[in-house]
Amino acid sequence: MIRVFGWNEFLIIVVAAQWTIALSAIAFAGGTIGGLLMALMRVSEVRAFRRFATGFIRLFQGTPLLMQLFLVYFGMNIFGFAINPWIAAAVALALHASAFLGEIWRGCIEAVPKGQREAATALGLRYYHSMRHVILPQATRIAVAPTVGFLVQLIKGTSLASIIGFTELTRQGQIINNATFSPFFVFGTVAAIYFLLCWPLSLVARRMETRFSRATAR
Amino acid sequence: MYDFNFAPVLAAFDQLLIGAWLTVRLSCAAMLIGLAVSIFCAWGKTSGPKMLRAVIDGYIEIIRNTPFLVQIFFIYFGMPSLGLRLSPNSAALLALVVNLGAYGTEIIRAGIESIHKGQVEAGWALGLSRAQIFRYIIMKPALRTVFPALTSQFIYLMLNTSVVSVISADDLTAAGNDLQSATFASFEVYITVTLIYLALSVGFSALFYAIEKMAFKYPLSR
Numbered sequence: 102m103i104r105v106f107g108w109n110e111f112l113i114i115v116v117a118a119q120w121t122i123a124l125s126a127i128a129f130a131g132g133t134i135g136g137l138l139m140a141l142m143r144v145s146e147v148r149a150f151r152r153f154a155t156g157f158i159r160l161f162q163g164t165p166l167l168m169q170l171f172l173v174y175f176g177m178n179i180f181g182f183a184i185n186p187w188i189a190a191a192v193a194l195a196l197h198a199s200a201f202l203g204e205i206w207r208g209c210i211e212a213v214p215k216g217q218r219e220a221a222t223a224l225g226l227r228y229y230h231s232m233r234h235v236i237l238p239q240a241t242r243i244a245v246a247p248t249v250g251f252l253v254q255l256i257k258g259t260s261l262a263s264i265i266g267f268t269e270l271t272r273q274g275q276i277i278n279n280a281t282f283s284p285f286f287v288f289g290t291v292a293a294i295y296f297l298l299c300w301p302l303s304l305v306a307r308r309m310e311t312r313f314s315r316a317t318a319r
Numbered sequence: 320m321y322d323f324n325f326a327p328v329l330a331a332f333d334q335l336l337i338g339a340w341l342t343v344r345l346s347c348a349a350m351l352i353g354l355a356v357s358i359f360c361a362w363g364k365t366s367g368p369k370m371l372r373a374v375i376d377g378y379i380e381i382i383r384n385t386p387f388l389v390q391i392f393f394i395y396f397g398m399p400s401l402g403l404r405l406s407p408n409s410a411a412l413l414a415l416v417v418n419l420g421a422y423g424t425e426i427i428r429a430g431i432e433s434i435h436k437g438q439v440e441a442g443w444a445l446g447l448s449r450a451q452i453f454r455y456i457i458m459k460p461a462l463r464t465v466f467p468a469l470t471s472q473f474i475y476l477m478l479n480t481s482v483v484s485v486i487s488a489d490d491l492t493a494a495g496n497d498l499q500s501a502t503f504a505s506f507e508v509y510i511t512v513t514l515i516y517l518a519l520s521v522g523f524s525a526l527f528y529a530i531e532k533m534a535f536k537y538p539l540s541r
Contacts, residue, residue: 163474165480284397289397292389296380
């Protein structure tokens with residue numbers, strides 16, 4: 102018996118968006134910590150740190166997110182953990198976000214004029230304090246727009262978690278589609294929900310970018 | 320401790336290479352057609368009629384704010400109800416072109432807008448035709464300016480092709496999935512597949528670098 106795509110089915114899909122939001126939030130939180138670490142390692146004076154961070158970023162930027170999800174998912178088994186799509190998706194997306202945010206934020210740190218760093222050194226500030234009070238606050242301002250832009254990318258990326266069996270928005274759409282067989286409406290609805298999640302962020306990112314470029318052009 | 324066993328993967332390595340070959344062909348085709356779509360839409364957005372601009376804007380916003388996976392599902396499963404039934408491989412190509420078109424348009428438009436107006440006026444003054452101005456004065460310098468952004472988008476597209484395996488297009492990831500269900504050596508299979516993707520992205524980067532060197536020989540003037 103084929104169910105009809107009605108109000109209930111629509112609501113089930115809408116409610117599934119909470120898992121997309123939760124997964125995005127966790128991945129973003131993990132990516133913020135990892136990304137800051139990666140960015141600081143990339144601009145570090147210790148060569149081993151720079152090398153490690155460069156390798157990490159290259160690896161994650163040079164391979165598909167889907168493979169990263171698969172490797173974490175199947176790798177959990179090998180390292181003695183029970184396979185759990187929730188944790189696998191969260192870990193893989195957080196690592197993915199660490200690499201991309203690390204590279205974005207490295208650019209922002211390097212965009213802070215060199216003289217600032219030199220002035221901090223001249224004032225007798227050590228590494229920690231010059232980073233904490235001089236470089237990072239300025240880099241943060243530059244970083245807001247591209248970070249929000251990446252958040253859109255990350256929310257869209259969570260859709261791939263459906264392939265390893267995590268029931269979020271896209272997976273719920275597939276399940277409903279299998280029951281109702283009206284793919285046009287089901288995936289139209291799913292796309293519309295993603296759009297409503299991502300579009301405001303895109304607009305904010307773009308507005309901040311133009312405002313920032315106007316501010317620096319002066 | 321887990322015993323890694325790459326023997327079954329290496330025994331079926333040619334299957335992976337066949338999948339990788341489709342990934343390469345799919346990526347190249349999508350890049351070329353997607354580039355053409357991008358150039359057309361960028362022209363439409365910068366100097367086309369108002370209606371066309373609104374349509375292109377809508378297209379870009381929708382594609383850029385929805386996941387590629389959902390776009391593929393929509394094209395492959397949803398479009399047949401509108402009478403467009405495609406094989407998995409052509410649906411994959413269409414989805415990739417549609418996706419790249421949206422991102423590429425924004426990149427190329429940024430390049431076109433970086434061209435100084437005086438350049439175009441100088442072209443008119445020299446008696447160049449509309450097509451000549453678009454080709455030599457706008458597109459060539461614009462493409463050169465945005466080439467790095469465009470190539471990262473291309474690499475991103477190539478990595479994105481892995482998603483087309485979900486509609487059973489037979490690309491590298493699909494070959495990996497087949498091998499995985501035949502051997503159960505999941506981790507080994509996906510490590511190998513990931514390394515092949517890494518090699519492909521390094522290879523494509525080298526190719527784009529060579530193209531950049533060949534296509535834009537004259538120095539960047541400012």
